[in-house]
Amino acid sequence: MSARAGSSGAPRAFVSLCVSVLVALRVPLHVRVWPVLLLAADVVSAGAAVAATGPTLATQCTQFAGFTLPPGIIGLPTGGARIDTAEMIAATARNNQNGDYCRITGSIKPLKPGTPGIRFDVNLPRRWNGRALQVGGGGYNGVVVSGTGVMPFWPNRAPLAQGYATFGDDSGHVGNSALAVFGLDDEAVVNFGYAHLKKTHDVALALIEHAYGRPPEHTYFAGGSTGGREGYTVMQRFPDDYDGVIANSPALNFSGVRLLGVKVGQTEYATPGGFVPPPLLERVYQRTLEVCDRLDGAADGIVSDVGACRKHEADVIDSLRCPPGKAGIANDSCLSGAQLATLDVLRDGLSLPWPLAWNVHRYRGYNVFQGTLFTGMLGLAHDDAHGTPPTIVANGYLFSQGDGYARYFIARDPAFDSLKFDVLHPGRYQRQVVALSRTIGAMNPDLSRYIARGGKLITLQGLADEVISPNQTIAYHDALVDRFGSGTVDSFMRLYMVPGFQHGSGAFIPSTDLLGALDNWVTHDVAPETLTATDIAAATNGRSRPLCRYPMFPRYGGKGNVNLASSFVCVGS
Template sequence: MFRFLRCLSSDPSRFRALLAMFALAALALAHAPHAHAASYLAKHCDDLDGKIVPASVIGLPTRGATVFSASIVKAAAPGNRNGEYCRITGYIRALQDTTPDIRFEVNLPTRWNGRALQMGGGGYNGTIVSGTEPMSFAPDSTPLARGYATFGSDSGHVGNAGRADFAVNDEAIVNFGFGHLKKTRDVALALIEMGYGRSPEKTYFAGGSTGGREGFTVIERFPNDYDGVIANAPAINFSGVRLMGVKVGQSSYAKPGGFVGLAQQRRVFETVMHDCDRLDGAADGIISNVEACRKLEPQIIASLRCANGQRPSLRDSCLSDAQLDTLQALRDGLTMPYALAYGVDRYPGYNVFQGVDFSGTLGLGDSPVLLNPPTFAANGYLFAQGDAYVRHFVARDLGYSALTFDIDNPGRFKQRLITLAYTVGAMNPDFSAFIAHGGKLIAMHGLSDEVISPNQTIAFYRGLLERYGSDTVDSFMRLYMVPGFQHGNGVFIPAWDELGALDEWVSSGVAPETLIGSDIAPATNGRTRPICRYPNYPRYIGRGSINSAANFRCVEP
């Protein structure tokens, strides 16, 4: 043995090769299905039916949890794309009889890789996140099929994801804001241990929009519970984005001529595309160099303005001064003369004149007539959600119109706004416990997002850099800002393996750098682009196909 070691020490290249071989073997072993756990699960899945998880093992107050059903789903079952697994459903009892219970689902694959993944919700939640579906940007496979034990919940109320009427109940708001995350996680891990006879080696969280906010929430509130987090388009400043919606609605409907019609919305997008598309070196329908485009904003606005700033005719798609005021209010964001939770007093605006298309289903709406209550289609997603927030969360008065809500001087509602921002938001900049735990975060946001401002995500990231320094932030976080991507739609919709990148970082210490995204937008399906670390963007090198990521480089603005 000593002779062998001396031989290796005299040949460093052979020594490095042997270390690499051992590392690969260890990684393969770590990801191999756990045979003992699989055998244990096959015997015990049915036994989980009716099991009780006592309140004492749940980290936040509940009246315990009960398994409603537990059964094996065969690999050959109709519609099953996840392989064989044990499907467990149940509920976590609320403290008050008047509060809805938290309904959950846990899925334990027969071929388990030793990892658990909690999956976040969307909108106002209200439906059970089953954990059996693909992740948003990896449509070809599901985490469950890859061997992850998956779980999710309805966040503690039943209803359409766009409805806010559950907010009449304070305990339900707490569950929606953060309570369901901890409660569901603790119940799920107890059931995983019951099912496999052991706890997971790694536990992850992944979500987008509301689920992205939930990802930041678990980092800030429960940092020792998760080894890694994926947070896409995170709605971290929940109160800010809702009040931003109120501001936009007031500009559109409380001021004469302020509503921006569909023709004008399309005119803005097409004008920006004409002026800014080539700033990244390629005419590919994607505005990648957002900062260069921002410098052209004055000339873009001037070209959009109607003569003398008057209202456009029926045949004209120019914008009046009142309509431009609405768009500039959306661009400027919201600044308040008081602070919400964690000292937050503003919500950064949107990239209105840098490639956001507000004419879609989550845009500014198509009607100059205000409905009561407002709807997404007629009056715009931002305003409809902002109005619902004021009615249900803040005033708790269904007859209250957000058009009359004074954001600068909310009076008796000021403390309510602060409390809600603390309960539902995820703006706490203290990541020290998560950093000490060794947790990793991958965050992604589309630069053309029309629902959640990408500039809020950038601002929060910059705040972390100021607080901890770039070396520390680089040790636990990667931020990717994707040009052309909106809120689930857009001229470029990236498909990439975020979960694989996160697991490799957590398990092997290999931090992700530039990644490759494959476009799944119907019109341009299959083209690829580099997914660059912020603040870089992909720039065409001037030769080769513009549909290949190989012909782009990540560069600084």
């Protein structure tokens, strides 16, 4: 598992003696600490804890300010790191519900002048539970993850308040817009893809060990969307650093979803009649509910039996298709052939005639006709004319994000027109797309090292996700089963596909303690099975459902309160 403190008192005494000598000589703290740690690393056994020198956390906290950390303590090339601020946050401070803790901010220097540094936050609770939690970002990151808030899907109590030392970063650039201008900088792209995770981890673990006199007993990672991709990334690239990972709604095939976004934009804006206005998207959603809501035994606004619903797909599409001569009428309740073709692109996903990294040829499509709503902030376009550049609000999440990726990451030309980009035959851009899919993607199925070390994984995702295809996540899980066998996958992974849940919104928004389940699995070898989730959607707040392990889903038993999880059982399709 993660590096742990040795039990020998000799290494601790040696380090303590070294620090005491330097203290007696009045060597400044930011100069004395890291050479001592590096010297100790040469003479004590690997993983030995560095002993605390006596001062309280509050005293140590203020002394962290001005620390400089040499590149040698970071496992990837950097220019070192610097602590900018360090202050104790009192339990009585306004809006603080995390108890007393030391808040540290700093930055990791890049190798190349002009590349942004990686800004990070580290939080050290006075009452430490011996564990560390790295928190992932979202979208294109660009905002420092403070690590002080509650976990997604568990709003009751923040990990920091539970005693976890927490940390996060901005992935090495500023700003989380669809433009993603940092894609023009090679080092910034590598940082965003994977390097920021290792760099921040190593700095944070060094600070934690110095503050408490020992490394964490267990180190976890938790994130969703981009943070979910980051969770799979750390298992694939840095398996020795983590004991458990929560990786929700993971953007595993990052290049795939961005290329599909470009294709969606082309069918909406470069194909005559391809734009699907929000009222028609709502009509599609309501029609799928009419046909599929009751297939799980309960009329609750949730399509749970997606497999059974898919068998009705052809009939649903036929019922939505406009009869001859009626297509194109404003605010009509039917879809033209061109509009259905746009939805087909979403449903079918993307199949490439050439491979991305790890021999990946596909991005799986969405459950368009199985209860997924594509209106709202993260849905399809709201405007029938695309902007330059397109925006999420007007032109939809998938296209705006795909357009930025094509401009700044692939073509590296702000004037590039993604509507004219041949996704299937990218020509001179193909090499760059493949390289990006390796740098940013997390589709490598080789988790053998992480599995061998006993690492654990929990992934939760909505079956109605409109941003990250749930079928892509399922496909990766199934690829793991093909590679390692179901028994091995069951020994380290839990996949929960949630009916009705979208990408943070939906007919059912689950709340459950995934971190508690992960920690119990890692520390006590109690593997989670069926969990119970409380709905935090505004309209249905408080009802509950079982979270069933994939491929099962909740079916109403026919009696009992339909708003209680106990009235449902987990069944297979």
